[in-house]
Structure formats: C-alpha cells, structure tokens
Amino acid sequence: MILTITISIKKRIIKKRNIIKKVRKIIVGIRYSQENKRNFDIQVKALEINNPRLPQLDQKTRWSSTANMLKDFLHVWQAIKIVISLSTTKSFEKNKEILILKDSEIAYLEKCLKIFNIFIKPTIKLQAEKYSTIYYLLPEVYKLYTRLEGLKEEINDLNFTDAINRGLIKLRKYYPKTGNINENNKSLYLALILDPRIKQEGLEVIGLSRNQAFEIYNRLKEVYNIFKVDFALANPPIEEAQSLALEDSDDDSDIYI
Structure with missing residues (x-):
C-alpha cells in the first residue's frame, strides 16, 4: 500500500x-x-x-x-x-x-x-x-x-x-481518514487495541505514574498473550508454530538496525 x-x-x-x-x-x-x-x-x-x-x-x-x-x-x-x-x-x-x-x-x-x-x-x-x-x-x-x-x-x-x-x-x-469500523478494517483496530507494546507510552502521557503505567502494561500484556495463545489453539497451523507469547526482550526497535 x-x-x-x-x-x-x-x-x-x-x-x-x-x-x-x-x-x-x-x-x-x-x-x-x-x-x-x-x-x-x-x-x-x-x-x-x-x-x-x-x-x-x-x-x-x-x-x-x-x-x-x-x-x-x-x-x-x-x-x-x-x-x-x-x-x-x-x-x-x-x-x-x-x-x-x-x-x-x-x-x-x-x-x-x-x-x-x-x-x-x-x-x-x-x-x-x-x-x-x-x-x-x-x-x-x-x-x-x-x-x-x-x-x-x-x-x-x-x-x-x-x-x-x-x-x-x-x-x-x-484507508479512509474517517469512517466506521467494518468487516474490512475491524482486525486492524482490534490488533491496535490489544497490542500492549503501544500502551506504555500512552499511559504515561495521560498522567499516570511510571509504576501505575507499568502495572497496567503488564496486565495488558497478560491478556494479549492469552488471546494470542487461545487463537493459535483454535486455529492450529500446518507446521509447528513458535511460541506466540510476548517476551520482555521483544522490542521492535531492531527493525531499524
């Protein structure tokens, strides 16, 4: 695109x-x-x-x-x-x-x-x-x-x-700049809402302390991992899949290296 x-x-x-x-x-x-x-x-x-x-x-x-x-x-x-x-x-x-x-x-x-x-x-x-x-x-x-x-x-x-x-x-x-969530784009919004790695900075921006933001972040990460594992179990791939759980070491910054 x-x-x-x-x-x-x-x-x-x-x-x-x-x-x-x-x-x-x-x-x-x-x-x-x-x-x-x-x-x-x-x-x-x-x-x-x-x-x-x-x-x-x-x-x-x-x-x-x-x-x-x-x-x-x-x-x-x-x-x-x-x-x-x-x-x-x-x-x-x-x-x-x-x-x-x-x-x-x-x-x-x-x-x-x-x-x-x-x-x-x-x-x-x-x-x-x-x-x-x-x-x-x-x-x-x-x-x-x-x-x-x-x-x-x-x-x-x-x-x-x-x-x-x-x-x-x-x-x-x-991707229209404004519009309603529909069948074509709802997976994009769902992924955005569920991904915990995007959350921590936003939680701090709205005024929560670093510890409060970190606690919420960890809880979101737990929910996210459960969701991904449940999805994988319900939709098993043909080949053996790697672990879908997010690890603390996961960081998307390496894509710029």
Whole structure:
C-alpha cells in the first residue's frame, strides 16, 4: 500500500520536470569514467566533505533507491559541480551548461527528497520480518496523512501539491481518514487495541505514574498473550508454530538496525 502511494507521487513529480533525468546522467558520467571518478575523489577531499558517497542510480525494484540517490547526490553536489566544469570527457564537455544544475533545480531536488523521505520509516516498519506488523498499520497511516498534509503546506508549490494530493487520494482509497469500523478494517483496530507494546507510552502521557503505567502494561500484556495463545489453539497451523507469547526482550526497535 505505502509502496503504491510512493510510486504514484514519484511518477507525478518526475513527469513534471526532467531534473532527475539529469541527475542520473551525471551519475553515469562520473561512475563510468575513470577521469571523472578520480577528479570526484580529489574534489571531495579538497572540500572536506564528511561521509561522501558516490551516488548510485536508483532502481525501479528498490522502493527507497530514488531517495538514497538524491540524498547522496545533494550531499556531494559541490564536488560534482566542479568535476563537471573541469571535465574534458565526452560525458560532460558538450553539456556543461545543462548539467551544472541551477540553484532552483537543486531546490526542486531537495523538495523531492523531503517527500520521498516520509515513506522510508513506515515502509521499513511495515515490512518487518521478525514481528507481525498489523498493529502498526493504522498509526503509520495516520502519520502519513499528517506528514503529507503538513509538507504540502510547507513546500507550497503547485507541482508538488498536485503530486501529494494524488498520493492522499490513493491513501484514502485504501484507508479512509474517517469512517466506521467494518468487516474490512475491524482486525486492524482490534490488533491496535490489544497490542500492549503501544500502551506504555500512552499511559504515561495521560498522567499516570511510571509504576501505575507499568502495572497496567503488564496486565495488558497478560491478556494479549492469552488471546494470542487461545487463537493459535483454535486455529492450529500446518507446521509447528513458535511460541506466540510476548517476551520482555521483544522490542521492535531492531527493525531499524
């Protein structure tokens, strides 16, 4: 779902301008020319750029690759600009005026990156292999609503507003922002309500002491484990299942490592 929305927004943005095509051409011109690559290393050292990476081309099959490409490209842009201006290779010599991006084009790429970055964490979180992800879905969906609508106001650019609106339309198609619980979505709400790992922070936010919150948290965890075990017994899998009980060591933070 998030991948579909990302692709929808990305296509809309890229169709509007050909700046990202220029970025790809520049990357190819450096990566596949020994002279340009050598000059790139020299300029990175001269400018003392921290943690430089020679950008890699994005790939259709990798959902975050365009964001990674733009992040690396913008970080070393000053070095790349000098490489293009000094280059005598066929890749750059005849197209220097076109390939040395204007400040307005760099600003456009920075806006693109802001939008693409919104989708990275939720996509990682919802693709986790170690834990079930159903109880994350609704919170992450509502975060997307908030972040996309906030970014639309922050960027205030018709090209980007149109792309973000298209993404929001797709998001509403999958998960309406408001509406009643029904057969299609009730399992999502049930998972959210029953999952105790989401509770502890919320209990503290409403003013309970840490000890009170911890006691309620432990009770919720007991109920949750009973529910999951009962469900497993009533619906035995074909293969032998691992323990469904939550352990104290269970922590979803490792999905970001």
